[in-house]
Amino acid sequence: MAFPDPTWARLGFMEPPDFHNSGHNIGVLIIDKMKPHHTIRHLGDLRSKLIENADPIEGYKNNAPRINVGNVIHSLEMQVNLKKANQCVSCVRIAGQDHSIESSDDIERGLALSKLVQQQNVTRQELWKYAEDESDVIRKIAVYALAKPEDEYERSLYWKRLSEESEGGVRGWYAHGLLQNTNESEVSKWIPCSTDSNWAVRWSVSEYLARYAESFPQLEKTHDPDLIQEEASKVLLWLKKSKDFM
Secondary structure: OOOOOOHHHHOOOOOOOOOOOOOOOOEOOOOOOOOOOHHHHHHOOHHHHHHHOOEOOOOOOOOOOEOOHHHHHHHHHHOOOOOOOOOOOOOOOOOOHHHHOOOOOHHHHHHHHHHHHHOOOOOHHHHHHHOOOOOHHHHHHHHHHHOOOOOHHHHHHHHHHHHHOOOHHHHHHHHHHHHHOOOHHHHHHHHHHHHOOOHHHHHHHHHHHHHOOOOOOOOOOOOOOOOHHHHHHHHHHHHHHHHHHO
């Protein structure tokens, strides 16, 4: 009789997890009640397991727990809930949009802003204001909701914010927005971004160039930081020659 694969193998892991250090500095906020895929439904309520077996993030005011993959998988294997005396709160509640958007908790504010966006109760002017917020959570939601520039002024503002923004997720949404209604004349703005450390920005450059494959050289996508400069060298050289020719 063949023994079934252990849970970590059935979940797609290549090796057993480190039961002491797994999930270090990874936080999770569960805000929905979605059901697990039918192929792993036999493992039980994963949502509860993630929360019940999570570790608190010490010194962090947020209610989002830190996933402990080792504990979760061990619990699934043994069907034992590893209750903790200092268990994290399972969710963040929105007391009211007007109140929560002014909260000192970034996650609570983010949830409130997401709700306002979903219900279309926030103006574009307000979104631009939130796009300058101190919290990268709020900025990310705001830029995502802006979607793309509506006119040339906003387009110039997108390029300016892309160059000034430090948070990767926010920068990715600025680049994605610029990609939506771009044109060939912006090639001198796009190609210098081919060496950007942010994957989403480089992806947008590659997609931009692919739209005009007959006119511009192409940028191969890579996740390898050691290959970024090498892959970008061809398009950067093309841009330099084009400027010299002009």
